[in-house]
Amino acid sequence: MEVTPRFDARDAAFDVRKRVFMDEQGYENEFDQIDDDPRCIHVTLYVDGEVAGCSRVFPEELERTAAPEAPKSPACELDEGVEASQTYLLGRVAVLGEYRRRGLASEIVRASDNAARAAGARLVKLHAQEYVRDLYAKMGYAQISDVDYEDEGQPHLWMAKRL
Template sequence: MAYTVKISDKLLPECAYIRKAVFMEEQGFQQEFDEIDDRAYHALILDGETPAAVGRLYTEDGKTYIIGRIAVMPSYRGKHLGERVVTALEEQAKACGAASIALSAQCRVAGFYEKLGYTQTDDFHMDEFCPHVTMRKQL
């Protein structure tokens, strides 16, 4: 399959659709959208016209960029689209001059990020009802 990867400085409707479907409807999160969406880069993978995967990237200090909200629609899981979203966001971070990337991973998927070169820190925390761990990667 030929997928299209788009990077936008706006939260596209397709990105919101995926995040709502995965995080709110499937996983039960209530506080999915926030003010960060207005200043983040958003990665979207499309299969033709069909939204398949999403993620976002932002910075607080101009050096460390933060990846988050990585989500893949159920019918596209197992096709390495999560990895493609992370890679696209890492490339955007490099283009912005990032020195490192941080992310807050659901503990159950920390191994996915470890395979992509991220290292767990000692920062374990709850996001709503779900345990998360902060992870980092030097660029």
């Protein structure tokens, strides 16, 4: 199994995201201009040479300028001592159906955290679907908000982790 954080794996990540979020879960639009920004790190995961999953991680400031309508992360005690430029957002974590239940999502999150750290992040926040809360908790993320329905009416919650 190969986990590869890359800045140029957009096409492979797009395929996974379309299949999981749009085709499977029914989201209307999975893509935005953040995907085109060079500061957006597309993490792709391959199993036996085939793409199996993905994520993206990027500076929170990028979302505030490129997607001002996106849900805003709440302030929390983990923000203390962290500059705005050192806060990154993790999102679009997806594993294709045939590869689930193998621990691959954890590998993607780990690679994403490492990529964010290498890019200068000290804090990573995410707006996760409620049903995957335990995955992120096992990876060291703490819940920092109540459940909301800000993302196409689906239950989500904010979580954060210091790197």
